[in-house]
Amino acid sequence: MASRSLSRLALVAAGTLLASLLGSSATAQPADTPVFWRVPATAAQAAALTNAGFDVEEGDAGSVYVVGGKAVAARLQGLGYRPSFYDTVYKELPAQANSLAADTFYGGYRTVTAHEAHLTSVAAAHPDLATKYTIGQSWKKQQGQGGHDIQAICLTKKQTGDCTLSTTSKKPKFFLMAQIHARELSTGELAWRWIDYLADGYATDATAKSILDTTEVWVVPISNPDGVDIVASGGNSPKLQRKNANNTRGGCSGTNIGIDLNRNSTFKWGGDSNSPCAETYQGASAGSEPEVKALETLARSIFPDQRGTGNNDPAPTTAKGTMITLHSYGNDIIIPWGFTQATSPNDAQYRKLGAKYAASNGYLVGTNEETVGYDTSGTTDDFTYGELGVASVTFEVGGSSGTCGGFLPRYTCVDSTFWPKNKGALITAAKAAAAPYQQ
Numbered sequence: 001m002a003s004r005s006l007s008r009l010a011l012v013a014a015g016t017l018l019a020s021l022l023g024s025s026a027t028a029q030p031a032d033t034p035v036f037w038r039v040p041a042t043a044a045q046a047a048a049l050t051n052a053g054f055d056v057e058e059g060d061a062g063s064v065y066v067v068g069g070k071a072v073a074a075r076l077q078g079l080g081y082r083p084s085f086y087d088t089v090y091k092e093l094p095a096q097a098n099s100l101a102a103d104t105f106y107g108g109y110r111t112v113t114a115h116e117a118h119l120t121s122v123a124a125a126h127p128d129l130a131t132k133y134t135i136g137q138s139w140k141k142q143q144g145q146g147g148h149d150i151q152a153i154c155l156t157k158k159q160t161g162d163c164t165l166s167t168t169s170k171k172p173k174f175f176l177m178a179q180i181h182a183r184e185l186s187t188g189e190l191a192w193r194w195i196d197y198l199a200d201g202y203a204t205d206a207t208a209k210s211i212l213d214t215t216e217v218w219v220v221p222i223s224n225p226d227g228v229d230i231v232a233s234g235g236n237s238p239k240l241q242r243k244n245a246n247n248t249r250g251g252c253s254g255t256n257i258g259i260d261l262n263r264n265s266t267f268k269w270g271g272d273s274n275s276p277c278a279e280t281y282q283g284a285s286a287g288s289e290p291e292v293k294a295l296e297t298l299a300r301s302i303f304p305d306q307r308g309t310g311n312n313d314p315a316p317t318t319a320k321g322t323m324i325t326l327h328s329y330g331n332d333i334i335i336p337w338g339f340t341q342a343t344s345p346n347d348a349q350y351r352k353l354g355a356k357y358a359a360s361n362g363y364l365v366g367t368n369e370e371t372v373g374y375d376t377s378g379t380t381d382d383f384t385y386g387e388l389g390v391a392s393v394t395f396e397v398g399g400s401s402g403t404c405g406g407f408l409p410r411y412t413c414v415d416s417t418f419w420p421k422n423k424g425a426l427i428t429a430a431k432a433a434a435a436p437y438q439q
């Protein structure tokens with residue numbers, strides 16, 4: 001996640017105060033190498049910078065981090081800000097980076113094509129465990145411009161009726177999704193590791209066997225394939241595309257194009273950025289993007305509606321289903337709500353579940369306000385919890401700086417750090433699917 005967007009009130013205030021100062025030229029991409037700049041800023045200033053197309057991230061107290069090259073720093077200075085270097089975006093490549101197999105980039109990260117081949121091979125190797133689904137199309141595919149199907153895999157030891165598109169099938173379900181923000185590179189790799197752990201581990205690992213004997217595990221490893229194509233097109237200098245590839249709005253250029261798929265979901269949509277070139281642009285209407293439609297359709301197809309329609313209606317303690325959407329960065333476990341600073345009606349239960357996840361990965365558990373410090377509306381996890389009552393959280397994988405920090409951690413960090421930390425949390429989520437609100 002990690003791109004700031006502030007509350008509707010802050011956006012209105014900031015727009016009124018600062019739009020004229022910023023002008024419309026702040027959307028161009030820098031030609032020089034992007035880094036993280038630390039920029040002291042108020043919340044209103046941060047919102048204005050976001051809406052003006054600056055790539056603004058969660059920072060430390062009283063500041064934000066802005067991604068960009070020296071030209072961006074110069075523009076910030078021109079607007080009266082004081083940017084100082086915080087960290088690199090691009091990390092040192094592993095030694096073998098230039099001898100890696102095709103279908104990888106930036107030291108080993110898999111392309112969309114590699115992920116597609118992976119799902120196909122897992123399903124072929126484990127017909128008793130794995131079922132592959134096409135759940136929709138990316139924006140480019142829908143436009144006839146190439147693109148991809150959105151793919152999901154369901155893993156369980158199949159009995160009659162398992163892993164079908166059914167809200168009444170017997171086994172509880174854990175839904176993991178990754179890389180809805182394309183540049184958050186480690187997340188798709190974690191989904192890959194999780195799929196392999198379960199499918200390959202069924203024969204030898206008692207925990208993997210126990211999970212697949214009792215639970216359906218649904219995984220969408222690449223939720224934004226068009227975006228990931230753009231990222232991977234940079235090779236060893238991945239492009240910093242966050243949103244999808246829909247370039248029909250706003251005359252944006254470079255990696256400013258697209259709709260933020262984690263601001264476009266239909267539950268309480270509408271409180272985020274209306275500026276098409278902003279990294280948190282929510283789109284023209286709720287659920288406008290085909291990738292979001294695919295994810296919501298899948299969720300509605302496998303989870304029953306277990307929650308009332310009021311903000312204060314809790315999911316009942318008998319509700320089933322867990323969901324984690326993987327983002328980076330921040331080392332956070334973010335619990336609902338996103339769209340409001342109010343805590344959810346299942347807040348105490350979420351904190352217990354979050355503590356169990358944190359026992360594995362050590363991340364900070366809390367609401368948006370308590371973790372990243374900004375509101376979000378139209379997120380996938382607000383949808384699956386708010387609409388369906390599924391116990392849904394965001395993981396922000398990794399820290400903000402260093403070799404294993406930021407959006408583009410060194411590839412070796414996946415296996416040295418991210419997977420060992422998060423494997424246990426994913427196991428916990430699968431085990432909790434039968435009774436997530438009774439942990």
Ligand SMILES: [Zn+2]
Binds near residue numbers: 002184262327328
């Ligand atoms: Zn993200």
